[in-house]
Amino acid sequence: xxxxxxxxxxxxxKEGQNVTLxxxxxxxxxxxxxxxxxxxxxxRLIYYSQIVNDFQKGDIAEGYSVSREKKESFPLTxxxxxxxxxxxxLCASSSAFPETQYFGPGTRLLVL
Amino acid sequence: xxxxxxxxxxxxxxxxxxxxxxxxYKTSINNLQWYRQNSGRGLVHLILIRSNERxxxxxxxxxxxxxxxxSSSLLITASRAADTASYFCATDEAGNNRKLxxxxxxxxxxxx
Numbered sequence: 001x002x003x004x005x006x007x008x009x010x011x012x013x014k015e016g017q018n019v020t021l022x023x024x025x026x027x028x029x030x031x032x033x034x035x036x037x038x039x040x041x042x043x044r045l046i047y048y049s050q051i052v053n054d055f056q057k058g059d060i061a062e063g064y065s066v067s068r069e070k071k072e073s074f075p076l077t078x079x080x081x082x083x084x085x086x087x088x089x090l091c092a093s094s095s096a097f098p099e100t101q102y103f104g105p106g107t108r109l110l111v112l
Numbered sequence: 113x114x115x116x117x118x119x120x121x122x123x124x125x126x127x128x129x130x131x132x133x134x135x136x137y138k139t140s141i142n143n144l145q146w147y148r149q150n151s152g153r154g155l156v157h158l159i160l161i162r163s164n165e166r167x168x169x170x171x172x173x174x175x176x177x178x179x180x181x182x183s184s185s186l187l188i189t190a191s192r193a194a195d196t197a198s199y200f201c202a203t204d205e206a207g208n209n210r211k212l213x214x215x216x217x218x219x220x221x222x223x224x
Contacts, residue, residue: 042200043155044214045212058211098212101145102157103147106153
């Protein structure tokens with residue numbers, strides 16, 4: 001099955017801890033994206049990558065980091081510098097910009 | 113920054129009725145997309161309409177685009193309870209730095 005997967009579904013972060021959210025796609029897409037969604041809100045772009053080994057900051061990159069070492073994978077690390085990390089995180093991919101984006105099921109991050 | 117603005121913010125209708133949602137944007141675009149999000153899930157792409165198109169259909173969905181008014185509408189005909197979801201529009205600014213701009217969404221409730 002082709003698609004985009006995210007893990008874990010729920011993630012709990014302790015104070016001062018870095019956590020990493022996984023995003024994998026087997027759609028052979030060049031572009032990948034990370035979004036943050038807060039309750040009742042639209043999507044805000046954290047980081048995006050158009051090609052392997054290259055990525056750009058989105059609108060709310062502070063406190064987050066990413067890597068793109070493989071075409072299939074685009075992990076997001078929420079660092080301790082992100083003071084309000086509780087949110088629903090969505091990963092997406094597309095064959096090119098600005099074509100259709102395919103979304104994963106999301107990871108809900110909660111702070112203990 | 114949010115370019116797309118959907119209205120209404122919330123819509124409640126009876127099964128079988130039509131639902132219309134609107135999206136307004138501020139700058140010139142290459143295309144406009146509509147997505148659906150069921151509660152707690154990832155987004156699903158519905159329709160992409162390009163700036164040189166005025167209307168597009170997909171099953172029970174009809175999307176119109178008026179570039180002179182910088183607005184789009186999504187019509188769902190003969191709604192079903194399964195259409196209950198949030199609907200988002202997303203635009204790309206012509207010549208921008210390759211990211212979609214998302215609206216805050218319309219929450220649609222279809223009552224059986």
